[in-house]
Amino acid sequence: MQKTIFSSMEPSKQFCPNSTCxxxxxxxxxxxxxHDRKRERYRCTCCRKTFSARRGTMLEGLRKPTExxxxxxxxxxxxxxxxxxxxAFGLDERTVASWRDRAGAHCQLVHQDVIETGQLDLQHVQADELRVKGSKMVAWMGLAMMVKTRLWLAGTVSLTRDRALADRLLQQVRRCAESLKALLVLTDGWAAYPGSIKRAFREKVKEKPGRGRACLCVWPQLHIGTVIKRTQKKRVVEVTRTMSYGSQEEAERLLQQSGGGSVLNTAFIERLNATMRQRLAPLTRKCRQSARRLRPLETGMYLLGATYNLCWPHHELCKPTHEGRACTPAMAAGLTDHIWSVSELLHYKVAPPPWVESKGRGRRKKQAQPPAPAAQPARLRPLVRLHKGVLCSATS
Known part of the structure; x- marks a missing residue:
């Protein structure tokens, strides 16, 4: 008789996903x-609801083998x-595309929960955008990274290369950064970057005491550098380095502190762009994997970015001049203490915000009044007539 083997279940590491609990x-x-070991289900003793062990993961609702x-x-x-x-596996093309989109959406939640926590001393950030040639469309993908740890910070996809693209990208970088720290941001010559950086990295400051609203002021230790390359016959013939905001001395100090070179450059974000083009099939030049919609580009970007940050050891960080051990960008940034597996990434659960009891403010709701008695049918209603100015019942 074959013996059934149940997977290990640990209730202490689970949380209730019920939004009303x-x-x-x-x-x-x-x-x-x-609640049930065979079906791998848990139960909350507060709301009495049961939920699957796969609830909140990328594998929720899928019946194919996890491996x-x-x-x-x-x-x-x-x-x-x-x-x-x-x-190779005899699957349907729509199934594989659905798994890619589900994995990318899940990795986006993991990125928001692990990276965008406002705890990173960024020091040196580089940003750039990629031109994506799709099927009957041209899209733009903005990327940003932390140079010291090679951590991918932000990414956004848009059909137009406008100020909204730069604003979304830099706002995402702002959600990763610790407030009011010295920061150097290096970009290319796109004119939308300096304004978007200033709008993203500013805080509310009350200049005068008393009544009145606070004004938004740019961080005092923010520095913005611009690197413009002029090419001729696909070769760089001239490089112009200027400071759009801040001081040159502080920028050079942050460059040396973060290990980002001795002069203003965008070499690190260009290497990340090459990694994106190599591992994201729709970005490969002269291929048959052209994207037809923005959704596959966005989900594929988050899937690659999450595995790049958490799962793959970085070659440069493994050198003795850096960490000297197998290290991922997330480990170098202090966000995790081990190398994640792809299975661990797909099984990661993002906890919902804790339930907060209402304070009961505002006008008290009116109590529901009991319904009025139903009117009697016309055939049972007593007849009333007027007799000499006096109301009399017909039955009297």
Whole structure:
């Protein structure tokens, strides 16, 4: 007789996903118990609701083996074309595309929960944008990275290369940064960058005491550099380096402190652009994987960015001059203490915000009044007539 082997279940690491539960998002509170080991379901003792162990992960609702899904997502993160995966594993092309989009959406939540926490002393950031030639469309992908740890910070996709693209990109970088720290931002010669950087990195300051609104002031230690390259016959013949905002001395100090070279440059973000073009199939030049919509570009970008930050050891960080050990950008930034596997990334759960009891402010709601008695039918209603100015019943 074959013996059934159940997977290990740990209720202490789970939280209630019910949005109406008073204990939602609480980990280790003792309110989660095992409901069914065979189906891998938990139960919350507060709201009495049950939920699957896959709830909140990329694998929720999928019936294919977990090992197959992890292998397919790993191949997608390395730039393997969808058609090759379809022929190798006998899957449907729409299934593989759906797994890519689900994995990318899940990696976006992981990025927001792990990277965009406002705890990073960025020091030196480089930003650039990629031109994506799709099927009957041209899109733009903005990218930004932290030079010291090679951490990918932000990415956004748009059909137009306008100020809104730069604003979204730099606002995402701002959500990663610790407030009021010395920061150097290097970009190319696009005129929209300096204004977007100033709008992103500013704080509310009350200049005069008393009543009145506070004004938004740019960080005092913000420095913006611009690197413009002039090419001729696809070769760089001239490089112009200028400071758009801040001082040259502080910029050179931050460059030396972050290990970003001795002069203003955008070499690190250009290397990340090359990694994106190598591992994201729609970005490969002269290929048959052209994107038709922005959604595959965005989900593929987050899938590659999350695995780049958390799963793949960086070659430069493994040198003795840096960490000297197998290290990912997230480990170098102090966001995690180990190298994540792709399975761990897909099983990661983002806890919802904890439930907060309402303070009961505002006007009290009116109490519901009991409904009025129903009117009697006309045939049972007593007849009333007027007799000499006096109301009399017909039955009297």
């Amino acid at each position: 008073c204990a939602r998002g609480h980990i280790g509170a003792g309110n989660i118990v095992i 197959l899904i992890v292998i397919v997502v790993t191949l997608l993160a390395y730039g393997c074309p969808i058609q090759a995966i379809v022929h």
